[in-house]
Amino acid sequence: MSYDALLWLSFGGPEGPEDVRPFLENVTRGRGVPPERLDEVEQHYQHFGGVSPINRLNRDAIAAVEPLVDLPIYFGNRNWHPMVEDTLAEMARAGVKRALVFPTSAYGGYSACRQYDEDILRARAAVGENAPELVKLRQFFDHPLFVESFADAVREAAKDLGEHRLVFTAHSVPLSADQAAGPPEDGGRLYSRQVAEAARLVARELGVAEYDVVWQSRSGPPQIPWLEPDVVDHIEALHERGVPAVVVCPIGFVSDHLEVVWDLDTEARDKAAELGMGFGRAATPNNDPRFARLVAELVAEHTDGVPARRLSEFPAYGCTVNGAFCATLCCEPARRRG
Numbered sequence: 001m002s003y004d005a006l007l008w009l010s011f012g013g014p015e016g017p018e019d020v021r022p023f024l025e026n027v028t029r030g031r032g033v034p035p036e037r038l039d040e041v042e043q044h045y046q047h048f049g050g051v052s053p054i055n056r057l058n059r060d061a062i063a064a065v066e067p068l069v070d071l072p073i074y075f076g077n078r079n080w081h082p083m084v085e086d087t088l089a090e091m092a093r094a095g096v097k098r099a100l101v102f103p104t105s106a107y108g109g110y111s112a113c114r115q116y117d118e119d120i121l122r123a124r125a126a127v128g129e130n131a132p133e134l135v136k137l138r139q140f141f142d143h144p145l146f147v148e149s150f151a152d153a154v155r156e157a158a159k160d161l162g163e164h165r166l167v168f169t170a171h172s173v174p175l176s177a178d179q180a181a182g183p184p185e186d187g188g189r190l191y192s193r194q195v196a197e198a199a200r201l202v203a204r205e206l207g208v209a210e211y212d213v214v215w216q217s218r219s220g221p222p223q224i225p226w227l228e229p230d231v232v233d234h235i236e237a238l239h240e241r242g243v244p245a246v247v248v249c250p251i252g253f254v255s256d257h258l259e260v261v262w263d264l265d266t267e268a269r270d271k272a273a274e275l276g277m278g279f280g281r282a283a284t285p286n287n288d289p290r291f292a293r294l295v296a297e298l299v300a301e302h303t304d305g306v307p308a309r310r311l312s313e314f315p316a317y318g319c320t321v322n323g324a325f326c327a328t329l330c331c332e333p334a335r336r337r338g
């Protein structure tokens with residue numbers, strides 16, 4: 001199959017103090033996130049001058065991928081400029097008929113996969129009949145280049161720490177969303193099980209037998225259960241068990257965006273310092289040259305029939321055309337069910 005372009009599809013983030021509130025409103029529209037939580041998150045962004053690093057990190061990664069692929073790369077986001085609707089309109093004007101889409105998430109689940117399908121549907125509907133055909137690349141949580149880059153990052157973060165516990169962290173989601181993650185016939189929990197599998201692969205690469213998988217950045221109303229334990233609470237629990245230091249590996253993310261620099265480099269690091277524990281945080285893959293190669297390989301699976309490299313046989317989906325869902329009821333949000 002031939003393609004005219006690659007669309008880099010990401011979350012988006014504010015680029016100045018006035019952007020923060022409208023960005024947060026875009027993210028949480030219709031999601032029942034309490035206003036107090038939004039006020040709190042607004043402060044995290046304002047602490048960094050209202051600028052999330054995520055757009056810059058995406059632009060850097062795109063620049064690293066450009067020399068490795070034969071396609072022009074376009075950049076569009078779900079929640080902030082450049083908005084994917086505008087990017088897709090620009091692609092249509094440039095004559096793009098069929099494009100691959102790289103979503104900046106390695107996993108399945110509603111927030112990590114299906115919501116990017118919804119972005120594709122929305123953007124194609126906005127552009128209308130000239131909308132390019134869009135083929136989304138697959139979930140890559142078990143790609144050897146993803147796993148190796150995290151393993152090296154953990155080695156680097158741990159190098160001066162001595163005895164420590166390795167703790168993987170990913171974005172928490174409501175338990176109901178995790179239960180609905182993946183095609184129902186797979187039994188659900190695709191997101192948390194893929195995160196656990198990626199953690200297992202990185203730990204295996206490092207030869208580490210004991211480690212934990214925990215969650216961060218929980219949102220939503222307090223009465224709704226989300227994946228636990230939270231990383232900060234877990235650091236306290238490790239301290240009580242006499243663990244002298246932690247290395248936190250943000251396996252759930254591809255870049256050091258605001259939820260990594262705030263929730264880990266600020267909150268988790270401060271908690272460890274308060275308890276007198278050593279703390280190291282592994283870098284995410286975004287700026288590792290292997291990440292650019294990973295994207296180029298995912299593209300080559302489609303353009304050159306290069307076989308998919310995977311370290312596990314764990315269920316993986318995500319590759320669909322024009323925003324179709326991976327399977328009937330795949331990652332269907334509970335609130336939208338009958």
Ligand SMILES: CC1=C(CCC(=O)O)c2cc3nc(cc4[nH]c(cc5[nH]c(cc1n2)c(C)c5CCC(=O)O)c(CCC(=O)O)c4C)C(CCC(=O)O)=C3C
Nearest residue numbers: 011013027031041052054105111112171173219257258259
């Ligand atoms: C699974 C997952 C990923 C990983 C997959 C992927 O990477 O796509 C992810 C990534 C990200 N999440 C991000 C930011 C936010 N997420 C929020 C809220 C939420 N995230 C959720 C899940 C996830 N989120 C959920 C279930 C909610 C509740 C609302 C809802 O049901 O949708 C909120 C609202 C405020 C709050 O925290 O309450 C913000 C600001 C940023 C950008 C950071 C930056 O600006 O640098 C990134 C990359």
Ligand SMILES: [Fe+2]
Nearest residue numbers: 111171217259
């Ligand atoms: Fe999020």
